[in-house]
Amino acid sequence: MTRWGKRPTDVADRAGPPYRVPPPVARDLVVWPDAFGTRFMVHVDVEEEFDWSRPFDPADRATSAMRAFPAAHRRFVDRGVPLTSFVDHPVVSDPASVDILAATLADGRSAIGAQLHGWVTPPFAEASPGDGYAGNLPRALEAAKIASLTDALTTAFGAAPLIFRSGRYGIGPDTIDLLAARGYRIDSTIRARYDYRGDGGPDFRAVGSAAYRAGPLVELPFTTMFAGLMRHRGAGLYDALGAIPRARGVFARAGLLQRVSLTPEDMPIRDALQAVDAAVESGLRLLVFSFHSPSLEPGHTPYVRDARDLARFWRWWDVMLDRLDALGIAPTGLAEVIDASAV
Numbered sequence: 001m002t003r004w005g006k007r008p009t010d011v012a013d014r015a016g017p018p019y020r021v022p023p024p025v026a027r028d029l030v031v032w033p034d035a036f037g038t039r040f041m042v043h044v045d046v047e048e049e050f051d052w053s054r055p056f057d058p059a060d061r062a063t064s065a066m067r068a069f070p071a072a073h074r075r076f077v078d079r080g081v082p083l084t085s086f087v088d089h090p091v092v093s094d095p096a097s098v099d100i101l102a103a104t105l106a107d108g109r110s111a112i113g114a115q116l117h118g119w120v121t122p123p124f125a126e127a128s129p130g131d132g133y134a135g136n137l138p139r140a141l142e143a144a145k146i147a148s149l150t151d152a153l154t155t156a157f158g159a160a161p162l163i164f165r166s167g168r169y170g171i172g173p174d175t176i177d178l179l180a181a182r183g184y185r186i187d188s189t190i191r192a193r194y195d196y197r198g199d200g201g202p203d204f205r206a207v208g209s210a211a212y213r214a215g216p217l218v219e220l221p222f223t224t225m226f227a228g229l230m231r232h233r234g235a236g237l238y239d240a241l242g243a244i245p246r247a248r249g250v251f252a253r254a255g256l257l258q259r260v261s262l263t264p265e266d267m268p269i270r271d272a273l274q275a276v277d278a279a280v281e282s283g284l285r286l287l288v289f290s291f292h293s294p295s296l297e298p299g300h301t302p303y304v305r306d307a308r309d310l311a312r313f314w315r316w317w318d319v320m321l322d323r324l325d326a327l328g329i330a331p332t333g334l335a336e337v338i339d340a341s342a343v
Helices: 064-078 095-107 139-157 175-181 231-241 247-253 269-282 307-327 334-341
Strands: 039-046 083-087 111-116 163-166 212-214 217-219 224-227 258-261 286-292
Touching: 039 064, 039 111, 039 334, 064 095, 064 307, 083 095, 083 163, 095 111, 095 139, 111 139, 111 334, 139 175, 175 217, 224 231, 224 269, 231 247, 247 258, 258 269, 269 307
Parallel strands: 039 083, 039 286, 083 111, 111 163
Antiparallel strands: 212 217, 224 258
16 A cells, blocks of 8 residues: 555444435425526635544644645635635644634635544544544534534634534534534535445435535535536446446546546546536536645645645646636635525
């Protein structure tokens, strides 16, 4: 296994059966107002640095990559793009990082949300620090961790966060109810069309990229589309190919079918542009992009290992933002999305 290989599965992650997120019914889909048009959001998982190939460690709380955040924020704001920052416990516990993030709110559209990394968020129970998916925790412990993180963010930024993400897409059967009890309005944990059962996580294969109402909250899935000549056969064909060794890779290389999330991290720009075209073709009204804050500085993630990778990261954004502008897809911020989804 390379240093940046797949993270080992923790025993605690396998404690219960995988959670299969049910697909929304038609009446639960968000109907965006005509004035909203087609828009996009940029989400940032603002988190500590850690070795992605090693077991989770509650002592991993370094936040040195945050020094790159102000310049990155300026680059996005110069293009009119607000950032929605999903901040976890190590970051909100660091005064310098809090000052950096507080400054981003001065643009009037960027926002602070919560990101729960269970292994570094108190309270800690004997088996909990290594839990990779917070939704697998006992309800009371997941609730306590959500409360701890929410209270820390409220104290640091003077307002309670309204949008939440469970790290590693770790939603569970209790998560939505627990968030509603704390006043959250939006969850954005789901990575559409992905399946983490092999690592003890949830199954999102039945969930597409459209925003929908999940009880009292709105769910904003991380946008994933199928690209390629056979994209209209989508999830059914992709699942079938998964049963055949290397079939998905063959179909992707042949330009027939590929699953693409809207992120510069391990998603080539050519594929991502095809995914945007597929999203527009399907009538998707809100596109959700995402990346991890440690990718803003080389050496902290498998996606940005050196200066060349970082330059590629920023070229990806330049090309993508140009395409979105050409398509008339405007950037939007959290407050605008909350207002539009409440109609």
